[in-house]
Amino acid sequence: EVHLVESGGGVVRPGESLRLSCVASGFTFDGYGMNWVRQAPGKGLEWVSNINWNGGTADYADSVKGRFTISRDNAKNSLYLQMESLRADDTAVYFCGRSLTVPALDYWGQGTLVTVSS
Amino acid sequence: NFMLTQPHSVSESPGKTVTISCTRSSGSIASTYVQWYQQRPGSSPRTVIYKDNQLPSGVPDRFSGSIDTSSNSASLTISGLKTEDEADYYCQSYDSGNHWVFGGGTKLTVL
Numbered sequence: 765e766v767h768l769v770e771s772g773g774g775v776v777r778p779g780e781s782l783r784l785s786c787v788a789s790g791f792t793f794d795g796y797g798m799n800w801v802r803q804a805p806g807k808g809l810e811w812v813s814n815i816n817w818n819g820g821t822a823d824y825a826d827s828v829k830g831r832f833t834i835s836r837d838n839a840k841n842s843l844y845l846q847m848e849s850l851r852a853d854d855t856a857v858y859f860c861g862r863s864l865t866v867p868a869l870d871y872w873g874q875g876t877l878v879t880v881s882s
Numbered sequence: 883n884f885m886l887t888q889p890h891s892v893s894e895s896p897g898k899t900v901t902i903s904c905t906r907s908s909g910s911i912a913s914t915y916v917q918w919y920q921q922r923p924g925s926s927p928r929t930v931i932y933k934d935n936q937l938p939s940g941v942p943d944r945f946s947g948s949i950d951t952s953s954n955s956a957s958l959t960i961s962g963l964k965t966e967d968e969a970d971y972y973c974q975s976y977d978s979g980n981h982w983v984f985g986g987g988t989k990l991t992v993l
Contacts, residue, residue, distance in 0.1 A: 801927075809919070809927065809972050811982035823980050864932055867976035868917040872926045 766790040766871045768860050773876030780850055780880075786843040786860030786873055794818065794838040797863035800845050802856035803875075810856075813845065814863060828854075850880045884908045886973050886985035893991040898963050902988045904973030905955040914975050916956040918947055921987075922969040930971075931958060960990075968992045 772784040786798070800812040813834040815822045822834050833846040843860050857877050861869035885907040894900040904916065918931040929938050931947035934956065944964075949956045956975075960967055973985040 808987045809974070809984045811974075811984065814980070825981070859926055864917075866915050866933060867980055867982055868915065868929075868932055868974060869919075869927075870929050870932065870938060872928065874926050 766862065768862065768871060768873035770858065770860050770873045770876040773858065773878045775879045775881060776850055777882055778851055778880055782847045782850060782878060784845040784847065784858055784860075784876060784878070788841045788843065788862070791862070793841040798834075798836060798843045799861045799863055799869060800834060800843075800858055801861055801869070801872075802854075802858045802878075804853070804856045807856075812858070814867070815843070847878070850878075852880050854878060855880050883977055883981065884983060886975060886983055888971075888973060888985040888988045890986070891989040891991065893993055894963055896963050896965060896992055899959060899961040900963060900990065901960075902958045902971050902973075902990070903953075903955050904957070904985050905953065906975070909977075910951065911949050911954045911956055911975075912951050914977065916947070916949060917974045918945075918956075918958045919972045919974065920967075920969045921972065922966075927972070963992050965992050 767789045770786045797816045799814040813824045815834045819836050831849045835844045857875040859875045860873045862871040887905045915933045919927040920930045921927040930945050935947040944961045946959045970987045972987045976982045
């Protein structure tokens with residue numbers, strides 16, 4: 765059974781940094797692209813970033829480009845999101861998800877909450 | 883880039899059939915695949931339809947997806963409604979540059 769477990773969320777001040785992690789199990793991690801999607805409180809879903817199976821290609825939403833970096837460690841079955849220069853509008857639950865063969869997800873984690881507040 | 887527009891809310895009775903629409907603002911709905919995600923209150927999203935009309939394993943066949951090029955929209959249809967189907971539903975597609983677009987979500991009430 766596929767499991768994705770996020771961690772690393774918390775409360776930070778504007779301008780600070782945070783690193784999210786997602787540990788995968790139940791499938792061959794290096795056979796899949798991976799993604800981060802976020803959801804602000806009471807709002808809809810917003811795609812943040814994705815990375816291909818070997819980390820060679822990554823893409824970002826315009827709202828986070830230049831501030832967030834996605835990476836992965838296939839030996840540890842882990843996905844990461846390094847978030848810099850955090851702003852109040854980055855406050856959200858961040859979900860990691862496994863890619864389908866098209867830009868979409870088939871499995872989602874339970875999410876980790878990031879709150880950016882002074 | 884394009885937008886995906888969904889109705890804010892729909893409601894229907896148990897046992898009935900409901901359809902949720904997702905209209906693409908520009909470009910053909912058929913040019914890229916559409917997915918549908920279900921999010922029950924307090925839970926993470928779950929994929930219920932991918933590649934326009936494909937059903938993931940474990941999703942009941944009461945769920946179906948389709949696209950209509952004449953209205954440039956996709957639809958999620960749920961038949962034999964159950965109270966457990968009450969949730970927010972989001973459509974999602976992408977552009978040629980691998981940038982994803984989500985619809986604003988539709989709240990389904992089963993009453």
